[in-house]
Amino acid sequence: MTLKSIPEDVPALAIVCDNYARTSIMSPGVLSRFTSLKSLTIEVCNISLVTSSSFQGLSGLQELLIFNSIVPELANNTFEHLVSLEVLVIIETKTPRLPDISHMTSLRHLNISHNDLREVASTVTNLSSSDSRSRLTLIDLSYNNFTSLPWEIIRGGSSLESIYFKGLPSVTEITFPKDVNLKNMLVLHADNTHLKSVEMSSLESATQLQELHLFGCNQPLNLSGFDVFTRLIELSLNEFGITDSIWSELNSTELARLDLTNNNLTTVHIWQLPSLRVMRLGENNIAEIAEGTFDRQLGLLLLNMSFNDVSVLPKKIFQGNPNLQALMLDHNKIKRLDRETFSFVTQLFYLDLSYNEISIIDRDVFRDLVSMRFMYLQGNKMLSLPTINHMLELNTLNVSYNYISQIVDGEMGMLKKLEIVDASNNMLTFVVPHMVSDCTSLLMLNLQNNFISKVGTFGFHPNLQMIRLDNNSITDFESASPFINMLNLKNLFIDGNKLVTLRPNWFPVSTVSITLGENVITEFFSTSFKNLPNLTTVNLVGNKFAFLMPSYSVNTFKVNSPKPVFEVSHNTFWCTCDMAYLKVIIEEGYSNNVFRDYYPKFLGLDTTFCLTPYENYTERPIADVPLSHFACQYNETFCDFLCQCCDSPLEECPCALTCPVSCKCYQAGSGFKKTFFHIHCNDKGLEKVPQEIPSRATSVYLDGNSLNKLTQYELAHLSQVEILFLNRSKIEYLGDGLFDNCTSLLHLRLDYNYLSSISKSLFDKLIELRSLYLNDNLINFIAKEAFANLNSVEIITIDKNRLIMLDAVYGISSLKSLTLSGNPWQCQCNSSTDVLRMLHALNDIIVDRGNMCCYFVGTARAEDEVSAATIQLLTKLSELSDRTCYNLMTFPYEDLCVLRADNVTGSFATYSSPAESLTLLVCLVVAMFVLLLIAVVVLVIIFKGREVQAWVYVNLGVRVYDKKAVIDKTDAGNKYFDAFISYSNKDSEFVSKVLVPALDEKGYRLCVHYRDFPVGQNITDTIFRAIEESSRTIMLLSRQFVESEWCRFEFQTAHYHILKEGSHRLVFILLDDLSDDELDPDLKVQLKSKTYLKFGDPWFWEKLFFALPDVRKVKDGTTEEDALKGMRILAGEKIVNNNDKPATVIQADIVLEEKC
Template sequence: MAILLVALTFVVLLIPGLTSYGFRNCIQSSVIINSYNCIARGLTDVKSAVGDLPSDVWYLNISYNNIQTLHQGSFGHMPFLRTLRLNHNQLQRLDPGAFENLTMLEKLHLSSNKISNLSKEVFCGLQNVSWLFLDDNLLSSIHPEAFSHLTNLQNLNLSMNNLHNFEKVVQSIHPLQKLNTLMLCSNQISSLNHTHRLPSTLRWLFLCKNQLATLDCQQDFFLNISWLDLSYNNIATSSLQTMDLRKVIYLNVAFNGNFDILIFIKNPTVPINRIDYSGLNLNNDSKLKTMCRYLKGFNINTLYLSGNKIKTLNRGTLTDCPLNKTLDLSRNRLKGLGCLEFMSKTNVENLIVEHNLLKELINCSKKSHFPRLRHISFRYNRIWIVKGNAFHFAPNLQTLYLNINNIVFLERYSFSGLGKLRELRLDNNLITDLYENSFANLTELRILNLRNNRVSVIFSKVFYNLGKLTTLDLGGNKITQLKNQSFYGLRSLSKLYLDGNQIKEISRYVFSHVESTLLVLDLKSNHLRYNTTRETYSPFLTLSKLYDLKLQAQQPYGLTAIPQGFFKGLKSLKALYLAQNRISSLSSDAFNELGQLTYLSLAEDCNGIQRLPPGIFKNLKNLQILDLENICLQYMRMEVFSSLTNLKRLLLTKNALTHINIKVFENMTQLKYLDLRKCPLSCTCNNAELQMWFKKGPVQIVLPYNLTCPANENSYFHDFDTHVCDMEIKIKLFCSSFTSILLFIIIPIVYSKFYWMIKYNYFLFVAWLHERWKSEKELYKYDAFVSYNTHDEEWVYKIMLPVLETSALRLCLHHRDFQLGRDIIDNIVDSIHNSRKTICVVSRSYLQSEWCSLEMQLASYKLFDEMRDVLVLILLDNIPDRELSTYHRMRKLMLKKTYITWPTEPEAQQLFWAKVQEAVSGKRPSEGHQGIKIVKW
């Protein structure tokens, strides 16, 4: 098994199947396949953006980079490009022919750069461009023929540049026979002096925020202009009064300090009913009434009076004004409007009073009605109270905007009489309480927005009469609980927003009154929390039509766990948001009920999920988008992802993935988009196939060239060396490595346990080669080799040696018979094998000696080699078994061998020497002799 595991770490099988591709600095849209974004990539040249893009690109956005120059033919391989965005770069130079071959380009965005001039050939080849944006640059000069190649140009924006010379601008656009709109605002133009005419097709001309004082142009210069903006200049009344403006349908001369509108409108050639009267200092009743008298009898759809510093409007001030559709009083200083007495009987449909100082909306129950009034906007004021019947004057009102005020109080029946109201916006106020009669009469209301107020409780039957309401937005309030009757009466509600509240619990009966109609439910950023998956609980059991559910970012701890059957009943759910919830426990059957789900987000749960249980997505056959960004995912397992057969987008950004087996993607046959940014993929052979898979195919890997190797930030995943990962080399490396590892393991073990046996066999082999060993028939050089310790040398020389050698026995002693200068091991081996027997004189000193142990061990090897008794053991000391147990080799040998004990009694010593002589000479001693002890194993 161990060998198999080692083998698997070296051998990787090649798996054919789904392949992928990616671009160095661009991301292909997952919705529009011909659309590419290369935004904010820090690029300094165009080539690094478009170099690896295909030729069939339609839309290309390279905005917010640091590109300074466009060289000739920068986009030459993109003949099908329709829209090109290069805004917010550092462009300073556009070489001639920079856009050549873009014959199908329609929109070119060059805004917010540092272009100072336009050469003659800069737009060569752009004959199909209809929109050109050059605003917010440093343009000071334009070649007279710079736009000559733009034969289909209709809209040209040159605002916010340094084009002081209006004549040169007109000269450059004169050839444009299809130009419809020209924007020249904020260019410091001081004169309209000219020799060339404007293109006859030009209808919209913007000259706002310049330095025009006298126009200094021909009287019919604006003859064909329909929309003329001359606001924020210094134009005198007389300068404009002489101009022929008969065809102008909108004229804006706001905020011209020396302009008197009341003198200007006396000119019979001026279309006074088409003037924007904003910013013309009409700040009192007298001026407004005078203006209205001049306008009387004209047909005016929209009367713009914004920015006139109007503080009050008295009864009848605008009575003579022909208000047919829209009245705009925004950006004045009005503190009150009464009940609209200032405009008396009128046909106005839209009333816009935004960005004023309105504080209170009074009761208008007995005031005149405006039956044609359909829309009122009082946004961006300081309204703090809405009295009862405040809008009684507009019985047919359909939309009412009171958002972004300071409303604290809504009196009872504030909206009384608005039986036809369809949309009511009260968001971004300070409302704390909603009562049963707050919306009592709004039976036709479709949209109610109460977002970002201070509502804490939704009492029962507050929305009782809103039977036709389809959208209710209560997000951003302080709601802590929902009562079972909170949504009673909302029989048509389809969208409910409760995000950003403090709801801690949802009863399974809360949505019982909207269960048959609710389609969208937003519970994001509340205080919902569940601690265990063992509990069985579903607050959505009856919401069978719900298709969008947001539960992400529950505060402050997140959901933590999802109870069993939590999503039971959501048969139609298409999108589920569970991000930022620190989910630590997610069971494998959590999503079993969501067979129709197409979008699932579990992103930003790095403190929670970390590991997905097998089979968690098994029922999500229709899932198309899966967001798993930053969940600390470490492995991608087949048993987790194998069922996602219809998945198109998989987001795995900022996970802990170091290795990905591409088999995981085999079943994802519809996958088109894979995001692995900021994943620490290891640059090793484990990922060799993944690197190969990155390089081509139908799956887009988002910015694969940005993936660095974790061990070295200067090396990249896409080009780490995979040659060593070749199969043949892998096998060779495995074989050699495995063998080497095996030898490194075995050799030390063999060395430590069998060193002397190996040494002995080595000398045996050498002796055999030199024919030094004698056969059994030949005589030995010695009868016995004596192995003893130096502490026992006196006994050996004075007692044993005289007795045995006088008996004609030849003994070998190392002090006497070893060859001088020769290795001691060689002397020992030779002496043992030149002797018939080996006598081991065993004592306590002998047992403690390493050399004696070696001599005994080598003699033992001879015993095993020749398979006969060659050892004679003499025990000088009486050594107990417990003491002998420490020397396991000696004890083991004595259990198997006969040994002779040295007796201390003189009368027994004669028998002792007889037995030694018999043991050395090879004759078997007679049975019954004392001093001999036979022990069997």
């Protein structure tokens, strides 16, 4: 509906917007056609524009209500057309300003609460300025941000009846001005306004006051003048530190509601207040209630004395209060309840005696409380439950935190309206069968934190929805589940018990949430969660023992039903093949349709651990355990779901999973991703490969046996094997074609055997092989093409063999690790050349290259030392003549094989005598010292090169290795200025007072904005010429520089010259530390490619002088100075110097622009 469709004579109009997202405009005259309008309501609107003309034509409007809307700051004259307004309500609009309302002489009701008002100007809203007396009866300024009360808004209001100052956090004082007429005031509310001072004498004219509500901040309240309030019906004085003197000031016989909460009262004297209906005296220091205190308050309905120090209740304390309905005595020190304490309050329906010290209680103390609905007795010392089965109206019973040891059969019988029972944190050990069966309305039963070990049946309870049995001592539910027949159970808490097994049919069909955490569960059944269509959450967090949760116990949910969430964090699973499905879910999520359709959602798997039998029961995070280690051992032949021929003879059923005698066999992985079969026949003394190894085996461990020779067909049926261990098996011979059918092999171990050679075709078909271990054999020959087809191999170990030559390891692009130490590599020049070449070519992948050493042919110890378990590596050249094994990384190849080429055939022992060795050692020491000295010098030049260059230049006038010197010679005479300084105007003080004086003193010719740029010239052209006519461009990089468009233009111009000429030099001086995000991309590149100067560096000035060209000298030795010539050049004159001939001048265009 739109405004245009509404009849013009409508008397009342309510405008309710859709939401705050759409803004509205109250355009001028938008409501002017509704001349008969008396009431206008605007609600839930976002108004962006309101003017005085918005209400034009509404002179007859009597009510304006704006609720829960966003309104802009209103102008003073916004309401100038609303001259007949009687009710003005502006609530929750966040407006900070109240427009002028002084012309509203008929205004009776003003409510501007729940806004952001801070002040009200007297010139705008002074109602006393009106010609007519104000008819205002109600003012509500509550919940605003006034710092002081705006008394101007109520001055002259002779008809004021109600004033509300609630929720004003910054107002701390109430003192009514003397010219405010309060003779008709009935209500004054200042709740939730923390007052430090209230001047009661300023209210002396409010003799008709009926309701007074004040809220203090524990500052004493001066009660002088309080006795004038003889008509009070309601009185609230909270947090004023009021003492017992208040009782003598209260003389209103009509007082019905009294609230003196949080004061310093110690006694109760209310004999003069017979009309009391509600009395709140909580949070005081009352220690004693005298007998007969409440005898005159026959109409008392509610008494709250919580948080006091009352220890004794007189027997007949409530005999004069037959109408008492609610009694709060919690958090006192009451120790006993006598039989007659509550005999006279038969209408009582709410009783709170919680957190006292009640230990002695007559069993029939509540016999007369037939109207009781809410009873709170928690936090006492009761040993048993008092008689309550007569309370037919009882709704809630809380007896938690007591010492109750049993609730006997029938104690809660007949309580048909009971909905909540809390008996937690007691000493209960047994739940009797059908304990609450007669409480047919019961919704929640809380028995947590007791010592319950046995739970009787709850029968067919129709409405009980929540049972809390957590943190008890339950180990099992005998015979049958106590919950199974419940018709409406939704939430069951049995965590923190001692449950070992989750048996079938424990939970009723209605179950929604089950909490099972912190038990000692080790086993789930296939039907543990079956037939629970409403289940949404199962909490298994923090089980104390490792447990097995097979897939068949959790995949019981129907395809189209919502799947529950299983919270399994902080658990340890028994990770066998039955749990492999969880590993697949961790790795691949719920991409598999079966997981999506039948399995719950698992949360917290990132904090779960595995206790893995296949890893000797090692415990580690489930994420770290590979899928292949989720394994189950088998001993007898069987067929999995992929093999259907187990009934046939084994020779006719190649897919059958057999297990060789004396071996251990495992099925691992998951059919949802990949299955593995591990055959462990290691260390069994086998002399041949067992033929019972299944063809589907993926890992075969035959290490530690005595296999001797392996012929071509012994492994032919292992086409799926990925890991094969044949190490430590005394193998001397491997027949060609042995591995031809093992095309899936990834890891092969042949180490610690007696192999002597590797043939060309042995590994031809192992194109997927990742690692090959041949170390610790007797191999003296490997065919050059032996590894040619190992396209995926990453690790090869050939250390501790008898190789003297190796060509097979070249050209393997995938190889990452190679071991070659412990072989008798030869030191003879013709042999060591090949070995050293191999070391150089494969340096990055030979992981034991530091342990490789060579021998001279004919030395007695050569062969013996190769096969030794450890080799003493020697690197000192002075000891070479006394040893037989020489470290190849330090082998003196050039000395032995280049300088002495004429003796290459002899052994090293014939090359040098002891004297020659000593001479060689001395020479070596001298050479090493010289090399060390050169290295130090080189390091100084590398790391402190710029400082060295700068120091030499400044002190000796010599440029060391400076390419710019050549460029400067080329530029000589072509550049008028030595340097152009580019900077931000905000850095001008540094330039004019620090940088320029220092460079001028040295004699550099500088181009700077403030003295060299000609006035009136095009700034862009001037910058271009300044950079072009300068040998260097100095850029002062500061935060202001990178933010300035002109500074960035100067950089881009200089950058253009770098790209154009390749010879221009930029000198960067860093004044501020700048992040990469603040830099222009080109500037960032230049800073990374060039070394910049940082002001404050101890070498700053030396580095700067070195970065600049040499100071030019004229013939008489003085520095050139011609400022006018420089300015003419920048102005666009083309000056051609030809000895002393006059220059040709060309004038450029003149354009005024801003500079950097």
